[in-house]
Amino acid sequence: MSRFLVNPRLCFGSLRSGRSLWNNLNIKTYIGRQVAVPKMVFSGRLFSSTIPKLDHIEDVPTLHPLLVKRAEALTKEFATLEKAVANGAFDQETSVKFSNLSVILENYHRYQEDMGNLASLIEIIETEEDEELINEAVSETNALISSLRKTTRSLEARLLPPIKHSGKPAILELRPGVGGSEAAIFTKDLMDMYINFANHMRWKHSVISQSFTGQGSINEAIISIDEPGSYDKLRHESGVHRVQRIPSTETKGRIHTSTSAVVVLPKMSEGNESSLRDDEKSFQPGEVRIDTMRAGGKGGQHVNTTDSAVRLTHIPTGIQVQQQDERSQPRNKAKAFSILRARLAALEREKEIAEQRKLRTDQVTTTDRSDKIRTYNYPQNRITDHRCAFSLHDVEGCMAGSRLAEIIEKVEEHEFEDRLEQLIASAAA
């Protein structure tokens, strides 16, 4: 499978910004850094010691050619839309689309303009004789680059198809996989890792429910990360996590391999008594069966059970959610409904992704639910994410929450490239 080997933000070359000079920009490495210089006018002044330094010329943020292509397609679409609007077609959908597109294109035009200006400035730096003018051009270039960085980022985010629910908070579900009690201990370790990570990020969080199997091990844990947008960061954590270490219970010093499964869901509602009513209303009558685990018998004054467990069954999908952590039955019900909605939202997203994949059967890059995504190797002090083949050599730092972000970032980059590839594939189709 082919991948972009360079950071897509650094792809110079076939840009069509309308300026011929820019077409000649090339990447050259001088004195250890990448510099964008016009190919033909090559005087070496860009790195002369007599002029002030260009701060960030080595990573001028540029739009990937594919995204440029998409922007141009959108320009055409916008033109048609404009005509439709002029002819009086102004329904809700058209107007939303119209305003979305105009924001994107506004950004795109600013980007083109900035790129043009950048080329001109570089030309001045390269060819101008007047030192003062050169200094001015350099400082302007630096300012321009930082503005370009912002524009490019937001364009990239807008041009790639949006990730559904990316603005939502998250629900994390953790369960032991293979490996018996060691798997349950590792599940507790992972839960602590995510809580540490949330603390590190200063994200509000709470444990929705957990069931212990014994000292320091867990059968199931569900935690809520209440920061909007945390779903987009954490969704990369979904999958099977594998641990290789000598369990504390092992007497012969052998290394065991165990796993734990993490499921990350977009949190669709608060999960408290006031969200319960809306959550219930979001389902058709009869769509969800509610079972309370009440003992038989006459009920009422005859018994004083503490059993407050609630089980929901979503009839169309068969999804079941059970909650029993709270002494209050309505609170268990509210949590269960919130989890059910999150699972359904995740299911819907998975379906959409699967459908998109079906459109390009040649390029299957499925990550199966059963695929292991990451290995935590304690003896080697190494955590390897198998999706992007990145290794972090600091297990403790990751489990303490301070270095998980580094791994997630690598996975994000990898996904970005993946999604670009998908865009190519669908553009080619």
Add this chain to the structure above:
Amino acid sequence: MTRISSKVIREAYKVSKLLPPLLRATKNLDLAKCELQWIKRELPKNKWTEAVIRRSNYEPLQYVLGSQPFGSLDILCRRNVLIPRWETEEWVTRLSDMIRQHIKDTTQLKILDACTGTGCISLLLHQKLSEEAKYKTDILGFDVSYDAVTLANDNLNKNEPSWSLEKSSVTFRKSNIFHWSLNDTAESFDLIVSNPPYITREEYSSPVTLEGVARSVKLYEPSLALIGQYEFYEKLVDITVSTNAKAFIFELGSNDQATYVEKQINSLAAGWKTKMYSDTADKIRCVLGWKKDTVWDFLVKF
């Protein structure tokens, strides 16, 4: 009684030494685990062992922990006063949700809660109608038991700081339903609610497996709060009519009691509709009545 296998007991012991005694009371490992978790969450560590021992002697966990959630409220619980049940919580929640949905006039709602116990029904109605939905409500709860009225007032005092209680009121007083005379009723009410004692003497003395009363209830909850057949309902219907109420809802334990109330109201007054309601465990749980062609007609959908 279901017996617990020695395998389950061993399994429980592996998780925590405190689990097997709890298992004795709950007969169910999952529930025992939950209870242990709640004990650990709500009591200081030096009280855990004592709590587990009390519970293993069938004392209700609600007395051990001193409270029971009821809707969004936390109701204090003490011996000598009946612990609020989930069935009651369910219909009170349903009733207040429906009132909020159907009664648009929020200016005056007078409610009488007979046999109030911990005060849980009065307090949740106030919370849901007055605090959450700005109805002006005046709620009076009464009980014959001194301990119950004291506890109801403690529960009121506990919640009062977070309430506005400007235009609305909640009052508890000690009275005996059987001495409630017509002179007493200078007051009128819109709605009468009650969860009176409804376990018959026969049921009370029969074994649990034969529709009897759970061991923990019999050993620890006051029989004064439990034993009754038709006498309370007879009196409740009297009060409904004499206070000029427009609607009532009474919790009960059998079809017979529901039919009794239906007969009784129709023999004493004209223009009443009634309805029986089953809880989510599919057990008959309430009888409702309302005067035809009033704002309370929505109760037909209860």
